[in-house]
Amino acid sequence: xxxxxxxxxxxxxxxxxxxxxxxxxxxxxxxxxxxxxxxxxxxxxxxxxxxxxxxxxxxxxxxxxxxxxxxxxxxxxxxxxxxxxxxxxxxxxxxxxxxxxxxxxxxxxxxxxxxxxxxxxxxxxxxxxxxxxxxxxxxxxxxxxxxxxxxxxxxxxxxxxxxxxxxxxxxxxxxxxxxxxxxxxxxxxxxxxxxxxxxxxxxxxxxxxxxxxxxxxxxxxxxxxxxxxxxxxxxxxxxxxxxxxxxxxxxxxxxxxxxxxxxxxxxxxxxxxxxxxxxxxxxxxxxxxxxxxxxxxxxxxxxxxxxxxxxxxxxxxxxxxxxxxxxxxxxxxxxxxxxxxxx
Numbered sequence: 104x105x106x107x108x109x110x111x112x113x114x115x116x117x118x119x120x121x122x123x124x125x126x127x128x129x130x131x132x133x134x135x136x137x138x139x140x141x142x143x144x145x146x147x148x149x150x151x152x153x154x155x156x157x158x159x160x161x162x163x164x165x166x167x168x169x170x171x172x173x174x175x176x177x178x179x180x181x182x183x184x185x186x187x188x189x190x191x192x193x194x195x196x197x198x199x200x201x202x203x204x205x206x207x208x209x210x211x212x213x214x215x216x217x218x219x220x221x222x223x224x225x226x227x228x229x230x231x232x233x234x235x236x237x238x239x240x241x242x243x244x245x246x247x248x249x250x251x252x253x254x255x256x257x258x259x260x261x262x263x264x265x266x267x268x269x270x271x272x273x274x275x276x277x278x279x280x281x282x283x284x285x286x287x288x289x290x291x292x293x294x295x296x297x298x299x300x301x302x303x304x305x306x307x308x309x310x311x312x313x314x315x316x317x318x319x320x321x322x323x324x325x326x327x328x329x330x331x332x333x334x335x336x337x338x339x340x341x342x343x344x345x346x347x348x349x350x351x352x353x354x355x356x357x358x359x360x361x362x363x364x365x366x367x368x369x370x371x372x373x374x375x376x377x378x379x380x381x382x383x384x385x386x387x388x389x390x391x392x393x394x395x396x397x398x399x400x401x402x403x404x405x406x407x408x409x410x411x412x413x414x415x416x417x418x419x420x421x422x423x424x425x426x427x428x429x430x431x432x433x434x435x436x437x438x439x440x441x442x443x444x445x446x
Contacts, residue, residue, distance in 0.1 A: 105315045107419055109323025116190035119324060119415050125194055126159060127185040128177045128202065138164035139174050142216075146186055146198045148300040150309075150422045152287040154225035155300030157186050157198045161217040171215065178205045183257060184221040188418060195418035199258060199302040200224065223300050224258040228283035235277040242289060243272045249282050250304060260302035267293055270391045292385075294398035298422060305423070309401075310441060316425040324415030328428060330435040332366040332408045339374035341403070343396040345386025353386055355393030357400035362407040365434050370407070410440050 113119065124144050126133045135141060142160040149155070163171055179202065186198040200223040208216045231254065235245060243266065250262060266272075271293050277285055286306075290297040294309045319325045337359065345353030359374055361367070381399070386392040412428055414420060427439050 107315055107317045109318045109320045112417060112419065113323050116193055116417070119190050119417075121191045122416075123189055123192060123194060125187040127183075127187070129179065129182040131177065133161070133177050134173055135161075138166070144186065144188070146188075148197070148298075148422045150296040150298045150305075152290070152297065154229075155198060155200065155223040155298070157184065157200065157219075157221040159186070159219040159221070161219070162214045163217070164214045166213065174217065175207075178202065178217065178219065180205055184219075186221075188416065190417075196301055197418050197421070198223070198300060199260075200300075201227065201258065224255050224304070225283055225299060227255060227258070228286065229281050232279055232281045233277045233285060234279050235275070240274070241272050242275045243267050245275060245277065246286070246289065246306065249286065250306070252282075258302065259299060259304045262304040263307060264304070265295070265307045267295075268394065270388070270394050273387075292395065292398065294401055296423070300422065310405075311423075315419075316427055316439070317419055318427050318429070319412055319414050320429045324417070325412065325428070326415065327411075327413040328436045329411040330364065330409075330433075331411070332362065332364050332370075332435075333406075334370060334373065335406070336403050337370060337374060337407055338377055338379050338400075338403065339371075340378035341396045341400045342378060342380045343383050343386055343392045343399070344380065345388070345392040345395075346382075346384050347387040353389050353392050355386070355389060355391070355396040357393070357396040359400065360404050362404060363438075364408040367408055410436070410438065412440070 124141065126141065140162055142162045145158045147156045161174065163174055182202050184198070184200055184202050185196055187194040187196050189195055198221065200221045202219060203222045203226055204220040206218045208218070210216065233249065246267070247264065250264065280288070286297055289295070290306065295306055296309050297306050299305060340356055340358050342354065342356045347353055359371065361371060383392065383395050386395050410428065412426065423441065425439055425441055428437055
């Protein structure tokens, strides 16, 4: 595993002193200067189900030599959008998607404000559905067919698609769900992550470690660390009851696996004798029911102990990367975490 040190990033970006951003609309940079400027940029990325989003706000001064039509001519809804950021002229792409919405507001001030909302390819997947009622294809084939459709290719430059576990790769039907809903549902059942914010489509086992680990420390841009241990959503066990026509035993159970951190020592005792029994008609075998129970429990347990860190924005800090946090001597505020969201 490669280590990305805070010192090397500070040297690369000249101590983070000169932030820069470039926005490309349809492959062309949106013009700025002479009264037109980018007021703020926000990019929200995660390994979760929601599409990655970029919100850009431009302001055009009323009393300027710049013609508003020059800016407005670049804002065609539906076109490909890219956002590159960095420091001291060293920029990297942090978003690839399409222009979902443009809102122009004249607040009767000395400028007109244009707010651009951009989504990644999952936004398009909400507009496309599938109807597969024969049950002749397995889930893996359905997955690859959907992700390979030509309507998504301009926003997907690379793909990393892991094979589904055998117990979930069964003959399946799609009853008119959107591509987005079906893929998110499949990811949830398999405990997979499904995301695509920088042009790389990823469908993989949740919690998979990436090739690099990023060091976050106060002297290199770490602004805040917050550690939380909670019993919210926690339970001692999850039991899933399935169904099949042969009336075979289709019950699976998963116990609470424990949680890391200095505050979690009493949770297991508190959860003794507490559990959830759930029915899942799609679980047709005991192995499938066991896998569903395990997936549900892992998701719940993963929300028991967590660390939230706020750092200076850097392109290397992306969803899915591991981060080593150093924050004084407090055990609860230091350690290795996986980045789930990058706002």
